[in-house]
Amino acid sequence: MPEILDQARTQVLGDGVGLDQAGVLAVLNLxxxxxxxxxxxxxxxxxxxCGPEVEVEGIVSLKTGGCPEDCHFCSxxxxxxxxxxxxxxxxxxxxxxxxxxAATGATEFCIVxxxxxPDARLMKQMRExxxxxxxxxxxxxxxxxxxxxxxxxxxxxxxxxxxxxxxxETCRSYFPNVVTTHSWEERWETLRMVRDSGMEVxxxxxxxxxxxxxxxAEFAAQLAELNPHEVxxxxxxxxxxxxxxxxxxxxxxxxxxxxAAFRLAMPRTILRYAGGREITLGDLGTRxxxxxxxxxxxxxxxxxxxxxxxxxxxxxxxxxxxxxxALSATL
Amino acid sequence: xxxxxxxxxxxxxxxEAATAAAHPACASARQLEPPRFCPDCRRRMKVQVLPVGWSxxxxxxxxxxx
Numbered sequence: 001m002p003e004i005l006d007q008a009r010t011q012v013l014g015d016g017v018g019l020d021q022a023g024v025l026a027v028l029n030l031x032x033x034x035x036x037x038x039x040x041x042x043x044x045x046x047x048x049x050c051g052p053e054v055e056v057e058g059i060v061s062l063k064t065g066g067c068p069e070d071c072h073f074c075s076x077x078x079x080x081x082x083x084x085x086x087x088x089x090x091x092x093x094x095x096x097x098x099x100x101x102a103a104t105g106a107t108e109f110c111i112v113x114x115x116x117x118p119d120a121r122l123m124k125q126m127r128e129x130x131x132x133x134x135x136x137x138x139x140x141x142x143x144x145x146x147x148x149x150x151x152x153x154x155x156x157x158x159x160x161x162x163x164x165x166x167x168x169e170t171c172r173s174y175f176p177n178v179v180t181t182h183s184w185e186e187r188w189e190t191l192r193m194v195r196d197s198g199m200e201v202x203x204x205x206x207x208x209x210x211x212x213x214x215x216x217a218e219f220a221a222q223l224a225e226l227n228p229h230e231v232x233x234x235x236x237x238x239x240x241x242x243x244x245x246x247x248x249x250x251x252x253x254x255x256x257x258x259x260a261a262f263r264l265a266m267p268r269t270i271l272r273y274a275g276g277r278e279i280t281l282g283d284l285g286t287r288x289x290x291x292x293x294x295x296x297x298x299x300x301x302x303x304x305x306x307x308x309x310x311x312x313x314x315x316x317x318x319x320x321x322x323x324x325x326a327l328s329a330t331l
Numbered sequence: 332x333x334x335x336x337x338x339x340x341x342x343x344x345x346x347e348a349a350t351a352a353a354h355p356a357c358a359s360a361r362q363l364e365p366p367r368f369c370p371d372c373r374r375r376m377k378v379q380v381l382p383v384g385w386s387x388x389x390x391x392x393x394x395x396x397x
Contacts, residue, residue: 083367300382
């Protein structure tokens with residue numbers, strides 16, 4: 001057994017204290033023959049500190065495309081030659097999407113907008129949309145609307161939004177290679193205000209943007225410092241027309257190593273499978289990740305791409321004897 | 332809802348001619364993507380992805396759903 005896994009067994013599984021950056025790097029550098037042991041340990045950590053339940057979420061794009069920011073992975077930036085056009089979702093369709101999500105057994109519904117930060121029109125749409133959802137559907141509402149002012153944070157709390165997603169995307173040292181229209185620190189400031197407001201913080205990122213393994217470890221350590229309630233883990237799905245459109249997808253074993261490493265860095269967080277798992281891991285890898293530290297999934301489609309059918313994921317969870325977290329458990 | 336042609340003139344993923352050559356990479360990618368270009372006229376469509384399904388609207392040829 002590699003020394004880092006012995007250390008993690010005592011420190012993370014035994015005491016609930018996550019690995020530091022050097023420890024995460026050691027896990028990310030484990031040779032293939034030790035990957036099953038790393039995944040098993042990460043699974044044991046998840047079961048001990050989070051339990052067997054899996055949190056299921058659906059997401060929808062309220063405002064698609066036409067974003068003024070230049071996040072190099074994103075097909076919704078208006079600065080690239082992506083074929084994605086700008087479109088707004090009306091409120092009846094938003095409520096229908098929430099109903100579709102709730103019908104899968106999901107307890108979370110995240111409303112997302114491709115913006116630098118919300119303007120008055122978007123905040124009005126959010127207020128009306130969240131109220132309509134709460135009147136019609138029994139589901140928790142989360143939001144992801146970019147960078148916020150303090151007033152906007154307070155407005156979202158007032159609407160009843162219980163969790164706010166704002167991904168740091170990658171580590172601080174690599175961020176300028178991925179985004180130039182705003183800074184990592186600006187994102188951190190929004191996260192700080194969200195945390196102070198009492199809303200749950202959801203913050204993760206994307207692996208496979210061209211970062212080194214060392215920078216992947218740096219990112220895990222920075223997320224651990226933030227200590228978010230939830231970490232969505234995406235794997236780059238290269239989008240046509242974006243600056244990262246020709247990048248290779250992350251190797252499946254590297255993705256699984258990252259899942260184990262991020263779990264060992266953050267033993268108590270909700271670690272969610274997000275975009276890109278279908279092309280990076282496929283069906284078999286998806287199962288391996290659920291048995292290697294993941295304890296939440298996005299079911300159904302993503303914002304601009306499609307996912308596995310929700311039933312396929314729910315059947316897999318049933319087969320793995322992982323109960324879907326009930327709504328009452330999140331209230 | 333408008334019915335589009337059964338033989339597409341344009342690839343609905345990349346927008347290039349569908350009749351000149353096969354698009355195996357696009358066909359594979361389309362399993363996890365909605366269409367982006369109208370197969371009849373090559374216009375970029377307004378696409379809304381939902382948790383279950385999607386809709387794509389061409390200003391000339393109408394809406395398709397999947």
